[in-house]
Amino acid sequence: MRVSKPCIAVLVATLCPALMFGGTISGKVTYTGTPVKQKPIDMGKEPSCAKQHATPITTETVVTGANNVLENVVVYISAGADDTTVPSQAVTFTQKGCQYIPHVVVLHTGQELQVVNADQTSHNIHPMPTVNREWNKSQPPGSPNLSEKFDQPEFIKVKCNIHPWMAGRFAVLKTSHYSITGDSGGFSLPNLPPGKYTITAWHEDYGTQTQDVTITGNETKSIDFSFKAKAY
Amino acid sequence: MGGKLFAVILVVIALASAVPIVSHTFMGANVSLPEDISTHGHDIDKQLDETMIEAGLSFLAAQLVLAFFVFQSGGRNGVLKNFPGGAKYLVVAAVLLVGAEAIALGAMGTKAWGKVYFEPASADALPIQAQAGQFAFYFRYAGPDGKFGVLHPEKIDEGNSNFFGLDPENDIPARDDITSAELVIPANKEVHLMLHAKDVGHSFYVRELRIQQDFVPGLDLSLHFTATKVGKYEIVCTQLCGLGHYNMKAYLNVMSQDDFDKWLKAQSN
Numbered sequence: 001m002r003v004s005k006p007c008i009a010v011l012v013a014t015l016c017p018a019l020m021f022g023g024t025i026s027g028k029v030t031y032t033g034t035p036v037k038q039k040p041i042d043m044g045k046e047p048s049c050a051k052q053h054a055t056p057i058t059t060e061t062v063v064t065g066a067n068n069v070l071e072n073v074v075v076y077i078s079a080g081a082d083d084t085t086v087p088s089q090a091v092t093f094t095q096k097g098c099q100y101i102p103h104v105v106v107l108h109t110g111q112e113l114q115v116v117n118a119d120q121t122s123h124n125i126h127p128m129p130t131v132n133r134e135w136n137k138s139q140p141p142g143s144p145n146l147s148e149k150f151d152q153p154e155f156i157k158v159k160c161n162i163h164p165w166m167a168g169r170f171a172v173l174k175t176s177h178y179s180i181t182g183d184s185g186g187f188s189l190p191n192l193p194p195g196k197y198t199i200t201a202w203h204e205d206y207g208t209q210t211q212d213v214t215i216t217g218n219e220t221k222s223i224d225f226s227f228k229a230k231a232y
Numbered sequence: 233m234g235g236k237l238f239a240v241i242l243v244v245i246a247l248a249s250a251v252p253i254v255s256h257t258f259m260g261a262n263v264s265l266p267e268d269i270s271t272h273g274h275d276i277d278k279q280l281d282e283t284m285i286e287a288g289l290s291f292l293a294a295q296l297v298l299a300f301f302v303f304q305s306g307g308r309n310g311v312l313k314n315f316p317g318g319a320k321y322l323v324v325a326a327v328l329l330v331g332a333e334a335i336a337l338g339a340m341g342t343k344a345w346g347k348v349y350f351e352p353a354s355a356d357a358l359p360i361q362a363q364a365g366q367f368a369f370y371f372r373y374a375g376p377d378g379k380f381g382v383l384h385p386e387k388i389d390e391g392n393s394n395f396f397g398l399d400p401e402n403d404i405p406a407r408d409d410i411t412s413a414e415l416v417i418p419a420n421k422e423v424h425l426m427l428h429a430k431d432v433g434h435s436f437y438v439r440e441l442r443i444q445q446d447f448v449p450g451l452d453l454s455l456h457f458t459a460t461k462v463g464k465y466e467i468v469c470t471q472l473c474g475l476g477h478y479n480m481k482a483y484l485n486v487m488s489q490d491d492f493d494k495w496l497k498a499q500s501n
Contacts, residue, residue, distance in 0.1 A: 167391020
């Protein structure tokens with residue numbers, strides 16, 4: 001009966017919460033207008049990084065997909081789902097090719113963040129919060145991962161002082177009901193018990209939008225967000 | 233006997249020390265300096281040579297004189313013969329000699345230095361702005377309109393490649409400004425480099441250009457030079473500026489005028 005093990009795991013993981021709660025909010029994030037063109041990054045001063053990119057990578061302030069899809073938007077429940085359980089699993093933030101992967105990391109307050117330096121050069125990780133405590137730590141190549149956490153919900157800019165072009169965001173939330181848009185622009189917030197929710201969509205350059213949704217039972221509600229692109 | 237041996241050792245040390253001086257002076261600057269790619273660098277190299285010869289000869293002479301007295305007094309248990317004319321006059325003569333030498337070097341050196349610093353850049357020099365910040369250099373070109381956008385330090389957004397703090401939304405001249413991590417310049421054309429620091433003190437140093445100039449926070453400093461040889465050279469920060477100082481560098485890319493025009497056009501698009 002070896003076959004059934006993963007099958008059972010998948011079934012439990014997908015069906016059980018659905019049977020228990022059932023409510024899902026899903027949708028898509030798009031933009032209107034013309035977003036500013038992202039600029040190629042010159043990593044000439046750090047050859048060990050430059051050679052990892054056959055063509056130069058660009059800035060990631062606004063990342064879009066086909067059909068006006070907006071990526072790197074964090075969609076989360078900002079009110080309605082009190083969620084104090086901190087996930088025990090750490091979230092990883094990797095510095096590779098002098099770039100932050102992923103560009104936007106979502107964390108629960110108090111959740112462990114593992115910072116990895118996969119490069120042959122020193123980085124320093126400098127999150128610039130205003131509510132949480134600011135810190136700035138250097139991480140030479142080959143050094144162990146840094147383990148950090150943030151206590152207050154906040155969207156935090158992250159930079160590397162050694163490589164000024166490196167930019168990332170930590171989205172520290174009070175909830176684990178979140179979704180981040182990828183190249184399809186879609187998001188899904190499953191396992192919601194009946195109730196009234198405020199859904200917030202946050203984009204690093206375009207700001208936030210909110211919508212209220214009421215879940216009455218075992219249903220899927222569809223909402224979409226549309227951001228207006230800035231010309232500059 | 234000990235004193236005489238010491239005198240001999242002094243002479244040997246003096247002659248051995250003269251080897252790099254002589255090799256520097258007679259084998260040309262290439263032994264110790266990288267190739268000079270600027271129009272003004274020749275004067276600076278010449279000045280270095282003159283300094284080397286003067287200081288080298290003075291050093292040799294001083295060592296030999298010292299050896300002479302040590303030899304003369306050797307074996308006499310530290311009793312010195314009188315200096316010729318008395319110690320006082322010799323000291324005065326030495327101070328005057330060294331002082332005159334230092335002043336002469338300074339006066340001559342000012343000519344070479346003044347060509348870069350005391351004369352303004354010519355009107356048709358290519359203006360480029362250089363910004364130093366922890367821990368990278370960035371360079372800005374005025375773009376097709378020939379006008380630089382105004383700087384708004386609060387608008388600096390490095391993650392979005394706005395290293396200078398431009399405001400393209402409201403400031404039209406800023407829209408076509410070109411920002412580059414590499415200092416790209418045409419050969420045989422004078423460049424007017426305007427330097428400012430974003431945070432702390434830094435330094436702009438290109439060995440091949442024979443230029444080293446500090447960035448001073450709060451000051452807009454100016455340099456002008458003409459590079460003569462196509463190639464890629466290193467720009468390094470030579471003023472300790474913090475944790476990432478060791479990693480603060482950029483490249484000077486000297487291109488032919490044609491290639492430079494093409495590069496500039498490609499950046500504009």
